[in-house]
Amino acid sequence: MLSHVDKNNRPNMVDVSDKEVTKRTAAASARVKLPEAVRSEFANGEIHTQKGPVIDTAIVAGTMAAKKTHELIPFCHPLGLDSCKISIDFNDTGDLVILCEVAIEHKTGVEMEALTGATVAALTVYDMCKSLSHEIQITDIQLRKKTGGKRTVG
Secondary structure, three states, X not given: OOOOEOOOOOEOOOOOXXXXXXXXXXXXXXXXXXXXXXXXXXXOOEEEEOOEEHHHHHHHHHHHHHHOHHHHOOOOOOXXXXXXXXXXXXXXXOOEEEEEEEEEEEOOOOHHHHHHHHHHXXXXXXXXXXXXXXXXXXXXXXXXXXXXOOOOEO
16 A cells, blocks of 8 residues: 555555654765866866855755755655755766765654755756756766665665
């Protein structure tokens, strides 16, 4: 049975009232493939465009999005996150790798918050760099790790 469908086959939010409060964590990542026109703007740990500092802005946007996941995804429970850390680094092929790590002590997991944070950070990079090139690609959005609750991933 699907957890977000009731006995009448109608959508509903999962009732977590009987679940145990445990420490729950999740980590998600996204990759942003940058063409040379964008990579060439990287200096002193940052990409600067007319819209401002790209990496710093993406970190803030991803954090804000993780905190507001319940406003974006139907049936996600509103959560007061204990921690949300976003890192954005270049890999050996010149792509940006975004990692969003989220933690909470709660009755429900934070996978969607981690995935939302990583995705919105990637979208922010795209938005801030699209004036330099529209060849930017966002790829490999994935849940890397999940702890707490019924199942562990990664």
